[in-house]
Amino acid sequence: MQALTNRAKVVDRKPMTFIERLYLWNILKGMFITFSHIFKKRPTINYPEKKRPFSPVFRGLHVLNRDEEGRERCTACGLCALACPAEAITMEAAERKIGEEHLYREEKYAARYEVNMLRCIFCGLCEEACPKDAVYLSETPAPPNFTRESFIYKKEDLLIPDPTKEPEAFKKAKGLS
Ligand code: SF4
Ligand code: SF4
Secondary structure, three states: OOOOOOOOOOOOOOOOOHHHHHOHHHHHHHHHHHHHHHHOOOOOOOOOOOOOOOOOOOOOOEEEOEOOOOOEOOOOOOHHHHHOOOOOEEEEEEEOOOOOOOOEOOOEEEEEEEEEOOOOOOOOHHHHHOOOOOEEEOOOOOOOOOOOHHHEEOHHHHEOOOOOOOHHHHHHHHOOO
16 A cells, blocks of 8 residues: 555564563663653642742733722723623622712722633733723732632622722732832
8 A cells, every 4th residue: 555655664563572571671661761850850840839930911810900099990881791702700780879989989880790710711801891990810820729619709809908998908919019
């Protein structure tokens, strides 16, 4: 039969010698390869004790932003959810009441805001779509967990610390310190 390429190798079907039948030589060869790796640089790291540096454009967990007065910026317009290709964002809007002006920047706010990190592909389109600078992707990777529910991040998990109450935690979350 004519070969399509000249890369085919002819299989050696010679009967095995006595040494080959003992497999000792092959075992020694295999052990030599294994032991030779002891002296090579390891490509793996001891995660989570050691962590690899991430790329400067890495996108991690979402943060719901506040303004400088500590008010929630999100107005529950739904544009982030609409832009999300993975349908990972869910929210419920609520009307701001009189006396809540110090809590919410706009007249409408997100009473519920959830991101399903198992769906999210960390594309950053929600951040791009937001007209209020209310959501951004931080440099913190989503930590591993054992249950599916734990990957659904609620508003309480996503909200940035209040800069008027916890200025240091706010700066840290913003990557300013
Ligand atoms: S980063 Fe992308 S996939 Fe994740 S919630 Fe935002 S738009 Fe959706
Ligand atoms: S995070 Fe931004 S885009 Fe999403 S609902 Fe809130 S204001 Fe709208």
